[in-house]
Amino acid sequence: MNIKSVLVLFSLSVSTNVYANNERIVSAGAGVTEILFALGAGKQIVAVDSTSRVPNGVKLPILGYHRALSAEGVLSVKPTLVIGSDEMGPDQVVKQLQRTKTKVVILKSENKPENLSEQILKIGQIVGQEENAKKLVRKVNQDIKDLRTQNYARSQSAIFLMMQKGKSPMAGGGDTPVQAMMALLNAKNLAYNLKSYQNFSYEMILQQNPKVILLAKRSFNGNMAELKKNYPLMVNTQAYKNNCIFAIDGKAITAGVSLGTISESKRVGQLIRNNPKCLG
Structure with a gap:
């Protein structure tokens, strides 16, 4: 506004x-x-x-x-x-x-x-x-420190996409809360140079071929077969082939960094760590 x-x-x-x-x-x-x-x-x-x-x-x-x-x-x-x-x-x-x-x-x-x-x-x-x-700040600062120490994504390439049938995907740029999550995970945001949320074509996705893809839960419920049906071009990404596509709660990246951003980063970070193919 x-x-x-x-x-x-x-x-x-x-x-x-x-x-x-x-x-x-x-x-x-x-x-x-x-x-x-x-x-x-x-x-x-x-x-x-x-x-x-x-x-x-x-x-x-x-x-x-x-x-x-x-x-x-x-x-x-x-x-x-x-x-x-x-x-x-x-x-x-x-x-x-x-x-x-x-x-x-x-x-x-x-x-x-x-x-x-x-x-x-x-x-x-x-x-x-x-x-x-003051107590909450101390806890949040410790959580942030712990996340950075965990180094979940180990500088692997990643991107956050908002998907909608019949439309080009939109990626979260370097000035969005998405970037905060990427930083906490120590992931390299392939859309970092974008402002806000912008179109990111399938051709660009395939060209960049990220190791990890984060999708809003409203467009992906974790079912890879359904993802293939709704967005067939995604199957050509290494993230799909390695089962490194993860759903995140969109509310955790709404209107700036929040407590939800911290907790969601922890959850997604553990999912990435649990699949060695996301880090290879």
Whole structure:
């Protein structure tokens, strides 16, 4: 959206503890929601967007996709605070919310793992969970260190693709959360020079012939026979031949690096390690 420079839309000079424990929060972004629950602020959330994951047993209203919210929908749950990434929108809805008594906080999406700690601390301050935020930062920093030490992909070539029947695949470039996952796995992103998500033809895929291919779960459920049926050209890649195509949770790479990015990197890294052909 066009207001990325605005990170916090109310004065931080006001003590967050004055209102933090009794806020009615709308969380618009998978990463933001994960952090709120991890900090112990889940009970304050009154609604989430469709990209958000909530713990088992928790039921919350879903207000739609975080890029396509409606002011009426958000205000219907009577929030006192809306927190989202800078991908929250559309712009006119954000501006409508700003004109109400509801506080609106927009956090910059970060695509480097090391910047996740700053995000956690900001949210912790906003909701009055500073100590829990510090503890979570220590855990996240250790997880990142452990991932880098594991060196799961050993600098092998890899690519993340979004697939849709009848259309050219789209690859995640070097300025996306995909790159953060690649960095954590120590994989060489063959689409690193691309901006955002761009078309990456089958001819380019076959030419680059990555060792590892990551696909969003919505287009690949792990069934290689079904993949062959839906996208027959993929069978010519060494990743297919070596069974090195893995499904990843798209929510882990939505609106910047998140706790989900870290956990999904661990899971995928272990899958890569368990198949020596992915590293040969």
